[in-house]
Ligand SMILES: *[C@@H]1O[C@H](CO)[C@@H](O)[C@H](O)[C@H]1NC(C)=O
Ligand SMILES: *[C@@H]1O[C@H](CO)[C@@H](O)[C@H](O)[C@H]1NC(C)=O
């Protein structure tokens with residue numbers, strides 16, 4: 001009995017302590033983390049906000065278009081509201097940030113590094129006047145799923161190695177963003193197992209499509225260049241192993257060689273190869289694609305008969321002087337002579353079209369005087 005009575009005050013004390021702890025916890029979570037408050041103040045000081053965005057409250061978690069979870073800022077979504085200004089380096093201190101959206105605004109000046117924002121999932125910086133992107137920009141962004149940098153007049157930049165850290169990346173979009181250099185080898189299925197869209201249209205990329213792209217799960221591939229000023233070259237063979245491809249824009253480049261066998265690209269519906277230097281025939285495999293809706297092969301140097309496509313496929317094929325011509329009645333007298341002499345004894349259609357293709361290429365090479373790098377069959381050149 002006496003023992004029980006002595007325990008009572010202790011119990012009350014414990015209860016009181018617990019309550020105090022609970023209160024402290026609540027107070028802490030209501031109090032926005034001071035470093036986030038400071039970073040948000042630094043951001044606000046750089047911006048000109050429209051009257052619809054009243055950021056005057058002392059606590060940024062009460063600002064419109066800013067969202068907090070617990071005591072941390074997790075979303076800043078101020079795109080398409082006429083905001084102008086620059087971004088302070090303090091952004092990289094908002095380490096709980098999951099979404100940062102300032103698209104379609106009048107932001108200018110250099111982008112600060114976003115390195116270390118390991119929670120960031122969505123980053124929309126498109127359609128602004130940002131002038132520079134630092135090479136370490138993507139360092140540590142292991143949660144990044146979608147980034148859009150399109151339509152900014154950046155100083156020329158190459159795809160930075162720091163992008164390798166973005167192993168969750170689904171959509172990498174940087175159309176008309178002054179990206180230069182080659183598509184790096186590290187853009188591969190191992191580093192980017194979830195890649196869905198790789199959109200780099202209207203840039204100044206050069207070199208070939210690296211073999212390392214093979215096996216990527218991308219569905220959208222935009223590598224079309226600026227008319228008259230683009231340099232991607234080599235063959236397009238690697239696309240045959242990108243089996244999820246649905247939309248492929250490779251137009252306005254300097255790709256050479258034949259259109260490969262695309263039998264594996266069952267989802268392909270939009271395929272644009274316009275304005276390249278592709279040679280050879282239009283493969284049967286293209287005509288057999290079950291989902292193809294649009295095919296633009298115009299302004300290349302394709303030749304031979306065009307296979308029969310379903311009637312709902314929109315094909316644009318002008319600007320291929322030797323396309324559609326029957327191999328039995330070829331384009332030039334030179335070709336006619338060679339083709340008749342060599343092709344006549346052959347019966348197999350495959351052999352015939354192959355020889356015709358070679359002859360066509362060679363005769364065009366002679367007649368039109370191609371620069372030698374356009375000529376894909378070096379060893380054959382000596383033969384006739
Ligand atoms: C952004 O660039 C456009 C086009 O160059 C220009 O008209 C506009 O004034 C710029 N805006 C800012 C805020 O720098
Ligand atoms: C990636 O892009 C696709 C197609 O535009 C879109 O449906 C998807 O939601 C995007 N993914 C992310 C994480 O934004």
Ligand SMILES: *[C@@H]1O[C@H](CO)[C@@H](O)[C@H](O)[C@H]1NC(C)=O
Pocket residue numbers: 206207208231233234235373
């Ligand atoms: C592709 O262009 C580069 C220059 O950007 C050149 O060095 C290379 O030889 C070209 N490759 C092919 C296959 O034409």
Ligand SMILES: *[C@@H]1O[C@H](CO)[C@@H](O)[C@H](O)[C@H]1NC(C)=O
Pocket residue numbers: 276277300301321322364368370374
């Ligand atoms: C393609 O062929 C046309 C004529 O058939 C020629 O004028 C043109 O230079 C060729 N283009 C290339 C890049 O080989």
